[in-house]
Amino acid sequence: MDLPEGLTARPYSAADLDAVFAVAAAQQQHDIGRVDVERADFEADWGRSSFAFDTMTMGVYDGDRMVAFAELIHDGRAEASVLPEYRRRGIGTALAHWAEDAARRQGYTSIGGPQPQGSDGERLLEKLGYEQRWTSWVLQVPEGTAVPHRDLPTGYALREATPDDYQAVHDVVEDAFLEWSVREREPLDDFLAVTVRRPGHEPWMLRVVTDPSGEIVGTAIVVMADDESGQVMEGYVERLAVRKDQRGQGLAQALLVDAFEQARQHGAPRSGLSTDSRTGALSLYEKVGMVVVDTWVNRGIEL
Structure with missing residues (x-):
């Protein structure tokens, strides 16, 4: 060097x-x-x-x-x-x-x-x-903002995931993200390393929506962000995904609101997440009261 x-x-x-x-x-x-x-x-x-x-x-x-x-x-x-x-x-x-x-x-x-x-x-x-590949936004639900509850369609349920659900959660996340992300499929073990094996993870942080048959069709993964003193500052929605054939029913909004509610119940004064211009999801987050606090530019170069 x-x-x-x-x-x-x-x-x-x-x-x-x-x-x-x-x-x-x-x-x-x-x-x-x-x-x-x-x-x-x-x-x-x-x-x-x-x-x-x-x-x-x-x-x-x-x-x-x-x-x-x-x-x-x-x-x-x-x-x-x-x-x-x-x-x-x-x-x-x-x-x-x-x-x-x-x-x-x-x-x-x-x-x-x-x-x-x-x-x-x-x-x-x-x-x-390095050429600009896409734009990313960091959004937050400001402290004290009330987020209206979203009901699920009849027969659907929202709950904490169990270890038996991990493969299905991984499949939902990867299938959704690979619709717009150009990369190899993330191995299950790598996915578990950055989610359920992440330091500080607790079972309630992995949320799933099931359809009337009990099959997992959506998920939200929450991370609790601490400051240097260990005080919880934010409940961060690390990943949010709904199976393609299940969209348009409000499942993503219900998962988001549930994630925010769970984070607040566990001590987070605010909630946040990030999205980028490849997903087309910015308006979804703004509909539940989120505001953009940072803009990031993703640049890359072909090798």
């Missing part, structure tokens, strides 16, 4: 969790004015069977201090952060080139990721030839 004099680079490990989180948190605080990322986000990704530290991570160090990092997530997706005080020194460019080379070695066909619109990261990727 072509780094400024005095800096070094090497793959990191699970023991570097605090250092990776500190860099990511500092970047978010600088770019969007708050910290949404959690240590559990990294722990969950690192727990996937498809993840390998030695080939999919790279940290940049000033002495013993990590000042930047990058890691591969899957084909088409990488994450990277640079401490604000270390920017404009070529570190981001070096990490982008590392990610491209590492992705090629993994057999990936493209690489990229989301950056806050107009941020240093987004401008850098544009300069490096």
